[in-house]
Amino acid sequence: MNGALTVVGLGPGDARWLTPQADAALAAADALFGYGPYLERAPVRRGQSRHPSDNRQEALRARAALERAAAGSKVALVCGGDPGVFAMAAAVCEQIESGPAAWRTLDVEIVPGVTAMLAVAARVGAPLGHDFCALSLSDNLKPWPVIERRLDAAAQAGFVIALYNPVSQTRQWQLAAAFERLRRYLPATTPVVFGRAVGRGDETIAVTTLQSADASNADMATLVIVGSAETRLVPRPGHTPLVYTPRSAIA
């Protein structure tokens, strides 16, 4: 039997955001790999082995999944959100590129998922309604000066910025430093959205301004959207304001 590897995005948490394709890929696998809390989201199927691993073990996890697929199993490697956004699909590609030749003949499929910034944006309106970019604030895999350069460029170019990985146990100062950086270029009133654990039981959404944005309100499960100078709020009696970025921009 030929093995195969499917990298499956589970979405941000709400089961309704698991696509039918992702659901089918989980059901078809005979071995499931992934970070423990994500694996717990996959329904248990008899005869299917489960291989939870720790966070930040991406390369090891990708290799283990590839080895298993090369040995003939149908492997599903799961991750939160979309697998191509700061997640396992790139880790798998890295290992396929540098690993044994046999890994390059494997069937590999990437199953997309709803990424966190789309789920958070949908909660508040349409902050990503015009040009935007996504940036990981983690300096585990890139030096901090590179992040600063990208923040400067994105803000000056007028992009709305979605910040992934704003905080972790070992990275506590980066988000405050990023806000400080962005205040150089953007109006104090620029809307900032904190979306925490969106789609899960403990979800919280907060809308504030760049001037008042407090980095201590974010944790590892938070996605932060910083608007552009065009992003605005529409007040609505009896409802939370809509945050949106108009579709057109002036020169």
Ligand code: SAH
């Ligand atoms: N592949 C994932 C991102 C992995 S990076 C995706 O496409 O969504 C991990 C970061 O994603 C977290 O630090 C946080 O910034 C964001 N994130 C993941 N799930 C989230 C959720 N349910 N709510 C808010 N942010 C989330």
